[in-house]
Amino acid sequence: MRGLGKVDCIAERRAPRETRNIQQEPPWRVRDRVPSGQFVTDKFPVLTFGPSQRVDTADWRLRVFGLVETERAWTWEEFLALAQVTVKADFHCVTQWSRLDNTWQGVPFRDVMRHVKPLAQARHVMVHCYGGYTANLALSAVMEDDVLLAHRHDGEPLAPDHGGPMRLIVPQRYAWKSAKWVSGLELLEDDSAGFWERRGYHMRGDPWREERFWPELS
16 A cells, blocks of 8 residues: 655645635525635545555554543444444535535544543544544544544445545535544644644634635735
């Protein structure tokens, strides 16, 4: 399986891609569901850094560690045995497209946390992925009802190009936070920049505040 290599370098402070001035208005029926600067599409573009990962479920593991009472690791069969839910949610990419009414099936993030019991000082999560990608999130953001560790999309098993066998889905953040090919969840006291956050993307990534890039680059 090819990886991304080391990603713990100090990134050069340069501006990410320029945000375009979107002229296309969302349909009026869904306008209140589309953040400023986005356009609606029925397509689901494949965007990632480096090659898509091909992870055999026989080898797949999800490890949860860091500031928890009990570290845990699940095999694929054990993960599928956890309580499953279905969530319908919109998906907003920082590259300015939004895909509405996605149906995701998987395990609620907060249910996984019940198995490991975060310590009182845990405030943040670093998501680790096959291939070396990482993404940081506030623990409070991923404890929302609609945050899933998803393995099905629109009724079908999640394709590798879209993060299969399992990816994180955080509907209230730009999609780079919904990391593909998740392999680990590390609970932290202090926030720490993930892969794109070191390269100019916002630490929080709230689409409703258009938190795309570092404030000094916006």
